[in-house]
Amino acid sequence: SQQGEEDPQALSIQEGENATMNCSYKTSINNLQWYRQNSGRGLVHLILIRSNEREKHSGRLRVTLDTSKKSSSLLITASRAADTASYFCATDAYQAGTALIFGKGTTLSVSS
Amino acid sequence: EAGVVQSPRYKIIEKKQPVAFWCNPISGHNTLYWYRQNLGQGPELLIRYENEEAVDDSQLPKDRFSAERLKGVDSTLKIQPAELGDSAVYLCASSLEGYGTGKPGANVLTFGAGSRLTVL
Numbered sequence: 001s002q003q004g005e006e007d008p009q010a011l012s013i014q015e016g017e018n019a020t021m022n023c024s025y026k027t028s029i030n031n032l033q034w035y036r037q038n039s040g041r042g043l044v045h046l047i048l049i050r051s052n053e054r055e056k057h058s059g060r061l062r063v064t065l066d067t068s069k070k071s072s073s074l075l076i077t078a079s080r081a082a083d084t085a086s087y088f089c090a091t092d093a094y095q096a097g098t099a100l101i102f103g104k105g106t107t108l109s110v111s112s
Numbered sequence: 113e114a115g116v117v118q119s120p121r122y123k124i125i126e127k128k129q130p131v132a133f134w135c136n137p138i139s140g141h142n143t144l145y146w147y148r149q150n151l152g153q154g155p156e157l158l159i160r161y162e163n164e165e166a167v168d169d170s171q172l173p174k175d176r177f178s179a180e181r182l183k184g185v186d187s188t189l190k191i192q193p194a195e196l197g198d199s200a201v202y203l204c205a206s207s208l209e210g211y212g213t214g215k216p217g218a219n220v221l222t223f224g225a226g227s228r229l230t231v232l
Contacts, residue, residue, distance in 0.1 A: 004154070033220065042116070042203055042223030043155065088154050092219050099145065099168055100219065102154030 004089045004103030012109045019076040021106040023089030024069075032065055032072050033090045033100065043088065046074075079110045114138070116224035118204050124230045130192035133227045137185070137206030144181060145221060146189050147203040155203055161187065194231045201226040 007022045023032070031050045035043040049056045049065045049072065056063045062075040076083055086105040093101075117136040125131050137144050142163050147155035158177065160168040163184035172179065176195070181187040191198055203226045209218035 031219070035221075035223075040225075042205075042225045043221070045220050045222070048220060090154075099157045099160050100221065102147075102156070104152070104154050 004091050004101065006087070006089060006103045006106040008106060009104070010107045010109070012111070013079055015079060015081055015110055015112045017079055017110075019079050019083070019108055019110070021074050021087055021108070023072045023074070023103055025072075025089075025091045025103075026070065027091075027093060029067075029091045029093050031092045032063075033092060034061075034063060034072075034074050035088045035090060035102070037086045037088065037105070039085070046087075076108075079108075081110050081112045084108060084110045116204055116206055116222055118202075118224035118227050120227055121225065122228050122230075124232065125194055127196055127231050128193040130190065131194055131229060132191075133189045133202050133204075133229075135187045135189070135204030135224060137187070137204070138208075138222055141206035141208050141222070142184070143207045143209070143218075144187050145205040145207075146179060146187070147205065149201045149203055149226070151200075158189070158202075191229075194229070196231050199229055199231045201228045203227075 004023050004025045013019055033048045034046045037043045047058045047063050049063050060077045065072045086107045088102045088105045090100040090102045119134050144161040146158040149155045157171055159172045159179050161181045164181050179189045203223055205221040205223045207221050
């Protein structure tokens with residue numbers, strides 16, 4: 001089963017533009033993570049935000065978390081062609097005994 | 113430092129044939145995961161090991177899938193017999209600390225490149 005639902009499913013932008021993707025989930029969580037997957041490769045961890053945090057930054061990435069709405073967003077600023085990949089949110093409810101549950105992902109295409 | 117190593121990268125087999133995937137996690141990582149990723153979907157957990165113990169295999173189709181992690185290091189995932197619907201990418205991941213321990217990095221996964229299975 002997949003708890004997270006990313007929106008949009010696909011996003012196409014030009015280099016230099018910002019990319020925003022959203023994730024909604026269903027049950028209470030301990031933290032939420034974002035991963036990137038380049039075509040034909042494994043997933044790479046980008047950032048983790050805990051349930052008691054509202055915003056977190058890492059380089060050009062900004063993640064927000066709204067536990068009341070059960071949603072998170074990932075903002076990539078000043079996108080580059082190298083950011084072209086699929087992005088997945090993963091909810092972590094380890095206190096419920098479940099492992100990371102991934103959403104279906106957003107496919108981002110950045111053209112130069 | 114080598115990352116999570118998986119082999120083979122690609123495998124094409126006829127249905128009803130057996131297939132096995134191998135994973136070598138990052139040295140010192142006690143927790144190992146096998147995920148399956150269907151085309152256009154996110155990864156779905158098949159099994160999680162803490163050292164050599166399978167602590168979560170509720171999503172593993174036990175009639176045809178089996179896994180082992182002897183000595184708590186390498187792991188093998190086997191499918192016998194394979195069905196058309198098993199075509200997917202099988203991802204192995206590891207993490208430093210036990211899942212849910214609350215220790216730094218406990219629930220952050222490092223993935224291998226995956227093994228892409230095509231069943232004809």
